[in-house]
Amino acid sequence: xxxxxxxxxxxxxxxxxxxxxxxxxxxxxxxxxxxxxxxxxxxxxxxxxxxxxxxxxxxxxxxxxxxxxxxxxxxxxxxxxxxxxxxxxxxxxxxxxxxxxxxxxxxxxxxxxxxxxxxxxxxxxxxxxxxxxxxxxxxxxxxxxxxxxxxxx
Numbered sequence: 778x779x780x781x782x783x784x785x786x787x788x789x790x791x792x793x794x795x796x797x798x799x800x801x802x803x804x805x806x807x808x809x810x811x812x813x814x815x816x817x818x819x820x821x822x823x824x825x826x827x828x829x830x831x832x833x834x835x836x837x838x839x840x841x842x843x844x845x846x847x848x849x850x851x852x853x854x855x856x857x858x859x860x861x862x863x864x865x866x867x868x869x870x871x872x873x874x875x876x877x878x879x880x881x882x883x884x885x886x887x888x889x890x891x892x893x894x895x896x897x898x899x900x901x902x903x904x905x906x907x908x909x910x911x912x913x914x915x916x917x918x919x920x921x922x923x924x925x926x927x928x929x930x
Contacts, residue, residue, distance in 0.1 A: 785925045786917060793825050793923055794832035800910075800927070801836035804892065805861070813891040814862075815905055817898030820914030825923045826896045829914070830867055833894065837865055845869050845896065851881055862890050870897040875904040 787793045804814055816833075818826040827845045834843045839854045850873055854865040866886055870878065878901055886893060887906060898905065908929060915924040 781929060783927045785927075787825075787923045787925065788917075788919065789921045790828055793828055793925070794835075796925055797829045797832035798836040801833050805837075811890055812906070813866075813887045813889060813893045815887065815909040816892070816894045817902070817905055817909050817911045818894065818896045818914065819899045819911065821916065824914035824916055825925070826912075826914050829912070829925070830894050830896070834865055834867070837862075837892065839865060843867060850877070856892075862892050864891045866891055866893045868893065868895045870895055870900045873900070875901045878904060 785792075785796050787796060800816075818829065820826055827843075830845075831843045834854060838857045838860065841854060843852075843854070845867075850870075851866060851868045854867070856862050856865055864886075868878065868883075883893075883904060895901065895905075898909075898911070911928045911930060913924075913926040913928075915926075916922070917924055
């Protein structure tokens with residue numbers, strides 16, 4: 778993917794969702810990898826990580842309701858047969874570490890054509906592959922304003 782670093786300031790949820798749809802289109806246009814594409818989300822509570830993930834899932838064709846898997850740790854959403862990806866995995870690493878995710882099969886998930894979204898990814902960064910998209914969410918000046926920085930590293 779050509780994206781290196783992108784910065785967005787959104788004023789409302791609709792604009793944050795638009796950023797997610799744009800990233801979903803970019804992922805879809807360049808999906809030639811046999812391995813997973815990883816989106817590592819970091820930021821404070823309430824900064825927009827789950828809202829972004831919900832919009833991304835919808836843009837990828839997920840029809841089920843997407844909630845943060847805080848207590849389940851990981852949820853799998855099968856993607857349409859027309860998608861170059863098998864599944865969307867939504868992981869919340871707030872209460873777990875890299876060893877826990879390994880026990881849940883993260884290594885196998887990363888070796889297949891999946892999209893993996895990890896909230897609180899800084900807690901498990903040691904197991905994330907090179908080329909991971911890091912998305913930093915920050916509160917802005919207004920109650921619904923968010924600053925989103927996307928950096929691939």
